[in-house]
Amino acid sequence: MVATIKDVAKLANVAPSTVSRVIANNPRISEKTKERVREAMSELGYHPNFIARSLANQSTQAIGIVIPGSADKAFLNPFFPEVIRGISKGAHQKHYALHMSTGETDAEIMEGVVQMVEGKRVDGIILLYSQVDDKLTKYLLRKKFPFVIVGKPFKDVEHITHVDNDNYRAAKEVTEHLIQLGHERVAFIGGNLKLVVTVERLLGYEKAIRNAGLVYRDDYIIHAQFLKEGGQAAVQELFNLDEPPTALVVADDLMALGVLNTLDDMGINVPNDVSVVSFNNVMLSEVSRPPLTTVDINIFQLGYEASKHVIQLVEDPMDPIKRIIIPHKLMKRQSCREYVSTKKTTTI
């Protein structure tokens, strides 16, 4: 049997409550007894039972992480490990552990979260995505459970602490960059339209297109999954068009990788025949052929800030709602090139 607080109390000749106070390092206990109790603890190899403490305490020192879709699929995208790295760092500093439940469908995920919240398994939650019209968000809001979103909430922006990039501006900037390079036929390949980040990036793209007086064409907008395969399908559609684009804004590095592959298979050269920019700057983007011009969104920082702020929220429920915008930066590499009109006719 493992030693409990009672055993320690007995050995040290004090009451259990005193032992408890020693653990909490309560200043109202004399140094002498503290010492005695500590000795007893180490003599018995005592370690507090966290679960019991949590029950008495209503606090777990753990924060829950919610990943979209199945952890399974999502982890394929290096974005997630990287945010978690950041979260992990922030949590560690405050002595919080991480808890993940997993689920394949939306319903399963919801169930997992309900268990975390209702089952009191975590003190706070970080949502690693933001979906349009999200039940989870509503639930958490209704329960008044401490949580933060990595991304921009679809609704109730003023009531939800969130950590995000200015994706609208970032998208606008990269599109402008392409336009400045002389491209006039710029297409957009985005992820799931239910994700707010997709919407924001699309909007930024649109704004840039319109500002430049270019035509905003529906057939230049494609949506797929945030995965490699996503990019492949998209490319095939775009390059079957009468007037295929000369530049591509891709909403995610992993998709861009798929794009690059497919383009290569089709004998279309990047950047000579078509320019590509994407988002995230995961390690892959630096290594690909050609290295991708992409927006560094500082994923690690996104996670770090998120964990910092849930914990603040947990520890002080009066902590004000915040909106934290992490800066982004365009990383120019070799997937873009200025548009030379003569090229086009010779290439395709």
Added chain:
Amino acid sequence: MVATIKDVAKLANVAPSTVSRVIANNPRISEKTKERVREAMSELGYHPNFIARSLANQSTQAIGIVIPGSADKAFLNPFFPEVIRGISKGAHQKHYALHMSTGETDAEIMEGVVQMVEGKRVDGIILLYSQVDDKLTKYLLRKKFPFVIVGKPFKDVEHITHVDNDNYRAAKEVTEHLIQLGHERVAFIGGNLKLVVTVERLLGYEKAIRNAGLVYRDDYIIHAQFLKEGGQAAVQELFNLDEPPTALVVADDLMALGVLNTLDDMGINVPNDVSVVSFNNVMLSEVSRPPLTTVDINIFQLGYEASKHVIQLVEDPMDPIKRIIIPHKLMKRQSCREYVSTKKTTTI
């Protein structure tokens, strides 16, 4: 206030224990009362408190994941997200959640694990690495706590359930592959020598070298970190040698990436001037320039089996110790080429 089991009991006119039984779907409760209780539950929006249950139960339905070094650093290597994907899948199937504590130093990690175990926060543990002379392993063994190792235990192989590849053979095979291509000066770039996997791969390499009657040279063996930067330093050492190698066995894809970069910087062409093979087959290796010839070790499967088996161990402490070997497979891509002796003199 949230509804507790007592509230439900009161409303349904039964004893709390009956409610508890309904939750557990105990067959000895009549359908009628079950129905009544369930109604009461949903009327009150009741959800069981997991923590309380854990305390009464001595079981948490959670398994702990231990990552080497700081989660922080490790997550930089795509190996880890990928094992976790596998673990996550297995855990989900059995309705287990995942729990991660993080720590920067070995001591901190140890502390985290002690908290998990002693604090009864998890039912079982998966160690995502195997270190020579590992305190953690000893501790877990002494505590008789259910755990499995991903990798080969340094000691007590017969007493620890583990999921591993046959790294010795894999390394031997790739080295032989290089030798068959005509290479006679094959170097080895490995990770931390305290990691059993490094040792195994080194041993396999050595065996192949000796079998082929080649000289085993100490200056052809370099150890660095399992990170990109690791590869860079190694290359510089090797190519300052009088007789630099014509082929490289690199113990990890990420390191190999660093190797590729550095080689490129030095104007050494892969595969024309030097061939490179590595291990893991993470997504990066397919994308790099040139695409890496690498050993697919089936990382996902490693994780999946690990979680399956800790859970078995948790649920049946009498479950026998197992050694699960996941098959590997050489993925031939473009980083290798046969050695043509004339080349050498012209190239360097």
Added chain:
DNA sequence: TTGAAAGCGCTAACAG
């Protein structure tokens, strides 16, 4: 400064 005792919410004998 310390102790006694009442919970935290649930489970599991034991009894009936």
Added chain:
DNA sequence: CTGTTAGCGCTTTCAA
């Protein structure tokens, strides 16, 4: 088939 009751191990009033 169901109720009573005693914990699980800790924290936290309330008293002293």
